[in-house]
Amino acid sequence: MENQNKDNKVNTDKSRNNNLPKVFLHGPLHGPPNFSVTILRPNPSHNFHILNPSSILPLQQFIATNPHHASSIAAIVTINLHPVNADDIRLLPSLRFICTPSAGTNHIDLSECRRRGIQVANAGNIFSADVADMAVALLIDVSRKISAADRWLRRQLHATSWDFPLGSKLTGKKIGIVGMGRIGSEVAKRLEGFNCMISYNSKNKKPLVSYPFYSTVLELATNTNALILCCELNDQTRYIVNKEVMLALGKGGIIVNVGRGGLIDEKELLRCLTEGEIGGAGLDVFENEPHVPKEFFSLDNVVLSPHAAVVTSGSFNGICQLVERNLEAFFSNKPLITPVI
Numbered sequence: 445m446e447n448q449n450k451d452n453k454v455n456t457d458k459s460r461n462n463n464l465p466k467v468f469l470h471g472p473l474h475g476p477p478n479f480s481v482t483i484l485r486p487n488p489s490h491n492f493h494i495l496n497p498s499s500i501l502p503l504q505q506f507i508a509t510n511p512h513h514a515s516s517i518a519a520i521v522t523i524n525l526h527p528v529n530a531d532d533i534r535l536l537p538s539l540r541f542i543c544t545p546s547a548g549t550n551h552i553d554l555s556e557c558r559r560r561g562i563q564v565a566n567a568g569n570i571f572s573a574d575v576a577d578m579a580v581a582l583l584i585d586v587s588r589k590i591s592a593a594d595r596w597l598r599r600q601l602h603a604t605s606w607d608f609p610l611g612s613k614l615t616g617k618k619i620g621i622v623g624m625g626r627i628g629s630e631v632a633k634r635l636e637g638f639n640c641m642i643s644y645n646s647k648n649k650k651p652l653v654s655y656p657f658y659s660t661v662l663e664l665a666t667n668t669n670a671l672i673l674c675c676e677l678n679d680q681t682r683y684i685v686n687k688e689v690m691l692a693l694g695k696g697g698i699i700v701n702v703g704r705g706g707l708i709d710e711k712e713l714l715r716c717l718t719e720g721e722i723g724g725a726g727l728d729v730f731e732n733e734p735h736v737p738k739e740f741f742s743l744d745n746v747v748l749s750p751h752a753a754v755v756t757s758g759s760f761n762g763i764c765q766l767v768e769r770n771l772e773a774f775f776s777n778k779p780l781i782t783p784v785i
């Protein structure tokens with residue numbers, strides 16, 4: 445009798461799941477904290493059913509082994525390491541929604557989504573404070589040589605500042621923010637506390653922002669001591685920091701990148717750092733992640749971080765809930781919580 449009840453429950457669950465819209469969790473899973481697996485856990489209260497819940501397979505491989513699912517997938521959840529391009533979208537005739545737990549959406553072919561009427565949601569504002577904290581931390585670390593001093597002290601085993609090269613002052617510096625959106629404005633707020641003189645570049649001058657605006661990154665670099673890159677990566681911003689910009693920033697200049705690696709010509713950055721054409725860099729993102737050019741490792745004027753600006757334990761639950769809420773809203777025909785398109 446007990447077994448019979450269990451069997452009935454399994455059959456009921458199966459038929460409920462069969463009738464629910466299908467959400468594909470794009471894989472493969474990657475290292476701790478296993479973001480792709482924990483970002484969306486199956487729950488009987490969901491108004492959708494998750495395919496690939498362990499996020500083991502990438503989309504194309506999943507469809508190759510489960511071709512019957514191609515026509516039933518209505519939504520995809522994908523982290524920024526797993527692109528969704530026009531070829532992926534073409535595989536899924538019922539796809540109507542892509543939800544990413546990233547703030548950036550450069551891994552999703554947005555024009556194809558627009559063309560096909562597919563809605564997209566992202567992380568909205570959830571990570572802005574964490575990313576801004578990290579940007580300022582990298583700027584302070586590079587300016588005051590904190591990581592370099594830590595390495596030095598561990599090698600020398602004695603503490604005296606006299607043998608260690610001087611850091612440079614952050615207080616009162618001219619800082620150029622590239623991208624005055626949610627993250628850029630949080631960075632500006634923090635740097636005001638250091639009496640920094642802030643100016644910015646973005647696609648358009650913002651009527652409500654009182655900081656000086658430069659219409660090109662070259663002009664911004666010419667007039668500031670450090671650039672902080674907070675903008676999105678797209679065809680207009682790729683390599684927005686090139687050789688000319690780095691030379692304009694000058695020998696004491698610092699670049700902090702918490703946006704995307706493709707915003708900087710990475711080979712040129714390496715050359716400028718090695719040859720002392722700029723003073724230093726704090727990098728959370730790289731051009732061909734997860735690959736990081738090993739030439740960076742031997743440079744003491746660089747602080748590296750493994751694309752870790754976004755998630756803190758404090759914001760992780762928030763992003764998991766946001767993904768669920770966006771999916772629930774989409775499948776209830778309600779407005780998305782954090783729509784991109």
Ligand SMILES: O=CC(=O)O
Binds near residue numbers: 545754
């Ligand atoms: O880089 C991470 C994000 O875009 O959220």
